[in-house]
Structure formats: C-alpha cells, structure tokens
Amino acid sequence: MIDIINFKAMKTNIYEAEIKDEKDFVELALSFGKPMKSRQHGIIIDTLIAVESNIVEKDSLSKRYGLEEFPIHTDCAYLKLPPKYILLRYVGSIENPTPTGIVHFDKSKLSDEEIDFIQKTIWFVKSKDIGFYSPILKDNILRYDKEVMKLVNPKEDKMIDILAKMDRREIQWYKNKVVVINNHTHLHFRPKIKIEENNKRILQRINIV
Numbered sequence: 657m658i659d660i661i662n663f664k665a666m667k668t669n670i671y672e673a674e675i676k677d678e679k680d681f682v683e684l685a686l687s688f689g690k691p692m693k694s695r696q697h698g699i700i701i702d703t704l705i706a707v708e709s710n711i712v713e714k715d716s717l718s719k720r721y722g723l724e725e726f727p728i729h730t731d732c733a734y735l736k737l738p739p740k741y742i743l744l745r746y747v748g749s750i751e752n753p754t755p756t757g758i759v760h761f762d763k764s765k766l767s768d769e770e771i772d773f774i775q776k777t778i779w780f781v782k783s784k785d786i787g788f789y790s791p792i793l794k795d796n797i798l799r800y801d802k803e804v805m806k807l808v809n810p811k812e813d814k815m816i817d818i819l820a821k822m823d824r825r826e827i828q829w830y831k832n833k834v835v836v837i838n839n840h841t842h843l844h845f846r847p848k849i850k851i852e853e854n855n856k857r858i859l860q861r862i863n864i865v
C-alpha cells in the first residue's frame with residue numbers, strides 16, 4: 657500500500673507525493689507504465705548524486721558541469737521515443753536542497769514562425785548508433801537537449817527566445833518527496849548546486865516509456 661500524504665494531479669501535469677518505501681516508489685512507477693531499465697545494470701532505479709566534476713570519470717552531465725547548472729533538457733532525448741514520465745524521489749541527507757527546475761512547454765505562447773521552428777526545423781540527434789534527424793516537437797512529443805542535438809544550420813536557433821516565453825516552476829525537495837514529470841510536455845534542469853550539497857543531494861529516478 658502506497659503511503660501517499662500528498663498526491664495531487666497538478667494542472668501542469670506534474671504529480672507530487674511522499675513515499676517512504678522504495679518498493680512503493682517502484683509500485684507507483686509501475687502504475688504509470690513500463691519502467692526503462694538503466695543501461696549498465698538492468699535495474700530500474702537510477703541514483704543521481706550531485707558531485708564535483710573532477711571526481712567523475714565517465715562522460716555525463718556531472719563530468720561536464722559538476723555542481724554548475726545543468727542545461728534545460730528532455731530526459732533521454734537521444735532515444736527515438738524519449739520516456740513519457742520521469743519519477744524522481746529525494747533521498748539525500750541535506751535539508752532544503754537546490755530545487756529542480758521545470759519548464760512547461762506551452763505551444764500556445766509561440767508565434768507562427770516559432771511554431772514552424774519547433775515543428776519543421778530539423779536537428780541531428782546523436783544516439784548510441786548512427787543518430788537520426790528530428791524536429792523539437794513531433795506527434796506532441798518534445799525532444800530538446802543540446803548535449804545530444806545539433807541544428808543542421810546553427811544560425812536558425814530560436815530556442816533562447818522560445819524558452820524565455822515558457823512558465824517555469826521549482827520543485828522543492830524534502831526527504832522521500834516524489835515528483836512525476838511528463839517528459840513529453842515539460843523540460844527540466846538542475847540549477848547550480850551549493851558546495852555543501854556535494855555528494856548529499858541525491859535523487860532516485862525511474863523513467864517510464
């Protein structure tokens with residue numbers, strides 16, 4: 657039985673709950689769909705730990721950015737079909753850690769030219785194999801991550817102006833808080849982390865296809 661103190665569907669398609677038991681976290685994930693297994697170990701829970709870049713060996717956002725802000729992105733933008741939901745659960749030891757930033761991508765805020773840009777302008781997406789081409793919005797599914805995507809003609813980039821028009825909110829974390837983000841309609845980012853959070857701001861993540 658999931659011990660949910662505060663589980664509500666927000667208008668923005670973000671769900672929040674408090675889940676004390678890891679098994680219940682997995683159970684909640686299963687109620688949203690099929691979990692994606694993490695690459696290396698075949699486990700469904702990824703552990704995300706904010707750390708300084710110099711201790712990271714494998715190429716990753718932590719290696720590239722360390723405690724600095726992570727850029728706005730769709731999770732797993734390199735997949736032909738990025739996961740529909742991302743479940744995050746705070747399990748770190750520091751209180752009031754740096755929030756996660758969420759960007760609600762609302763097409764109705766865009767000019768006709770900007771809508772054309774997100775639907776028709778083609779980006780090259782680096783994937784595990786040869787890569788593929790895609791616009792930012794296709795079949796109502798968002799894909800945006802400049803770490804793995806490059807505009808064929810970089811001069812055309814309108815994303816700074818487009819992202820500036822979108823509403824942002826902050827997810828404040830406390831122990832066992834769970835948030836479910838719709839990865840097809842929202843982008844997210846991690847702001848710059850305080851040095852005292854090094855190794856202590858820990859999130860569990862389950863991606864749902």
Ligand SMILES: [Fe+2]
Nearest residue numbers: 729730731844
């Ligand atoms: Fe992410």
